[in-house]
Amino acid sequence: MRILIIEDDQEASAYLAKGLKEAGHNVDQAGNGTDGLFLATTERYDAMVVDRMLPGVDGLTIVQTIRGAGNTTPVLILSALGKVDDRVKGLKAGGDDYLVKPYAFAELLARIEALGRRTSASQPETRLKVEDLEMDLLARTVSRSGQDIDLQPREFRLLEYLMRHAGQVVTRTMLLENVWEYHFDPQTNLIDVHISRLRQKVDKDFDQPLIHTVRGAGYTLRAAR
Template identity: 60%
Template sequence: MRILLIEDDRRTADFVSKGFAQAGHSCDVFADGRDGLFQSQSDAYDVMVVDRMLPGLDGLSVVRAARAARVRTPVLFLTAVGGVDDRVEGLEAGGDDYLVKPFAFSELLARVNALARRPPVQEQKTVLKVADLELDLIRREARRAGQVIELQPREFTLLEVLMRGEGRVVTRTMLLEHVWDFHFDPKTSVVETHVSRLRAKIDKPFAAQLLHTIRNTGYSLHAPR
């Protein structure tokens, strides 16, 4: 296991790093928050152990910046600041566990091993794709075969729900709930009307049909079969 330890207390850093080495793990040590943050983004680690009180950049800021930079490495805060509010603040900053000094190394090792066993966090998709149709959730842009498709906000949401359910039947009730936030049937043709408008934009100008009506059930968006 590769561990990144960001700890400015020399005695603690030596004690912890030697303990990890004896347990068969590789441990890189940095005493400055900014240096530790840079290292967290430039190399792959299984776990980060971070002190809260650091020179250069405090531990909370290190973890917040790492998370903002899409660093998904599990983080354990190792610190003398142990109040309930402090622990909550650490977890909300992006930490996964919190151990208060003084501590037993056996407990630290057990917690680090537990974090390393966690399955990796899957990143939320920001671009959905079905055949040659793409939906960019960040730029709020739809394209098919490289051609930009102008969508109204409700049409965009409708298409997103259909694309997330690729290949499956999305019922009228599901669309009412997820697109219009209706938890009842308003007895209108709002779904049918918007689906018709969406189909005219994403299907009719192109050779292959992607959006299919499933009679008396709902709709399905999938690649040509």
């Protein structure tokens, strides 16, 4: 994980950085609010540790600023102020966690890693899986029960969309918008044709169909009810 520390106390910062590096992370340090803000907005981090009291721009302001800019990097706020009210303020400013000094390094590490886990879990997925149907987005391959299936580009996008919404009913309008990028109704059976072709490839040779028609509504991808 790439972690940014914004902390003015040299010694505390060094101690933290050392510990995080030993835990296998990649650490950048900023000694004041201005530098911190600069790094936070120009670089990409998996998590940040921000001291609340800083010379120049203070900790809460930094958090508010980067949140305002749409940056959602998880932030752990460090502070000597431990009153409930201070903590609530820290979280309201957009912090994801708040730790009061003095703290145990083991706890800080665990919390940072908990924060990072959340975002990495929400990172763009590279594989999709629904029942025995698997799709590898990078390799652009699809297989069912280990058997390769090859799809044409449009079919691939269609199936990807269905898999991302597995279990939900997907309407024709949603498909037109998201798979075809049509913002109107072509008044033809375009979608039906592609679904039909996809079925030939995905469901034909298998007992359990995965693509189901929901009459009057659209289609859905899931195991039979």
